[in-house]
Amino acid sequence: MKSLDIFNNLSEQVMIRINSCSEVKHPNSWLERRQYKDYDVWCIQEGQVQITVQEETFLASEGDVVLFSPDVAYTATTTSKYCRFIFIHFDFSLGNHSRILDNFKLSGILKGAIIKNEKRLFLEAYEKYKRSEAMSQLHLKGSLTILIAKILELYGDNYYHGEFIPVTTTPKLANYNYLDKILPVFDYVENHLHQSISIRELAEIAGMSEKYFITYFKQSLGVTPGNYITQLKMNRARDLLYSKLYSIQEIASMLGYPDPYSFSKAFKKYYQVPPSKFVW
DNA sequence: TCGGCTGATGGAATGGGGTT
DNA sequence: AACCCCATTCCATCAGCCGA
Known part of the structure; x- marks a missing residue:
C-alpha cells in the first residue's frame, strides 16, 4: 500500500x-x-x-x-x-x-x-x-x-513530482517521509481487516510504545489509529452490503467482529443506520 | 517519550419486535 | 413457536488526552 x-x-x-x-x-x-x-x-x-x-x-x-x-x-x-x-x-x-x-x-x-x-x-x-x-x-x-x-x-504513479521547495520552518516540515514510519501499519490493517486488530500490535509494527504510537499516528494522519481501522472496516462493510452476497453475520465475521451484534452496533454508530436497513 | 486518568468501547446477557 | 435482528444494560478493558 x-x-x-x-x-x-x-x-x-x-x-x-x-x-x-x-x-x-x-x-x-x-x-x-x-x-x-x-x-x-x-x-x-x-x-x-x-x-x-x-x-x-x-x-x-x-x-x-x-x-x-x-x-x-x-x-x-x-x-x-x-x-x-x-x-x-x-x-x-x-x-x-x-x-x-x-x-x-x-x-x-x-x-x-x-x-x-x-x-x-x-x-x-x-x-x-x-x-x-x-x-x-x-x-x-x-x-x-x-x-x-x-x-x-x-x-x-510517478508521472509528476513538484519541484518547489518550501521554506522549512520546523524540522517536521522538512521531512517528506514522516508517514513512512507508519506505512507498514497501513499495510497490516489493510491485510488484516478480517480480524480484530489491537492498537498494541500496530504499535509493535511501528516500533513504538502504544501511547506514543497513538500520538504519532494522530499527528501524522489527523485521525487516531482506532478511527482509521473503523473507517476502513466501515468502507468495506458498505461495499460488502452493496454486493448483496453476504449476510450481516457473514460480514461481521469477515470484518473481525466477534458477533453480528457488535458489528451492527459499530455500523449504526458510523452510518446512523443499522446494516439491515442500509441496502434496500 | 512516558504514565495517569477518564471516557469510550467491547463482550456477554437479556429482552423485544418482526417474520416465517 | 422458532428464529432473526437490533437495542439495552452492565462490567471489564482499552484508547486517547493531557501533563510532565
Missing part, C-alpha cells in the same frame, strides 16, 4: 475549504513576491509566468497548472507581454491535520497535457462561479477536489 492511499481510504475525512478564487491579468512589469499560509492553484490562461523558488527558476506556460503549498516563498513575473491566470486559494485537511500534504512533494508546475480533463472541468466550474450560477460553489469545490485527486494520482 502506498501512503497516498490514505486519501482514498479516508476520503470522508478529507476537507477542502476554498478561501478565494478569481482571475488576474498582469502586464510585463508585474513582479510578485509572496508566501501564503494556504494552498494556491494557478491555471495559466494566457502568456508565460516565470516563478523563482529558492533561487531556482521555472516557467509555466499557457495551459499549465501551478500548485503552491503553504510556506513556498516565490517570486513571479511574466516573460510575455502580459499573462492571465485563474487562481484559487484553499485549505486541505485530513481529520484534524491541516498540513497532511506536506508529506509529499506536490508543489510545482504541472504540464497542461497531463491534467487536461480535470483542468477543463475546473475551468467550466470557474465560469459558472464567475457568473454566480446556481450551485456554482459546489461545482467549484467538486472540480477542485477532482483536480487535487488527479495531482495526487499523478504523483502516486
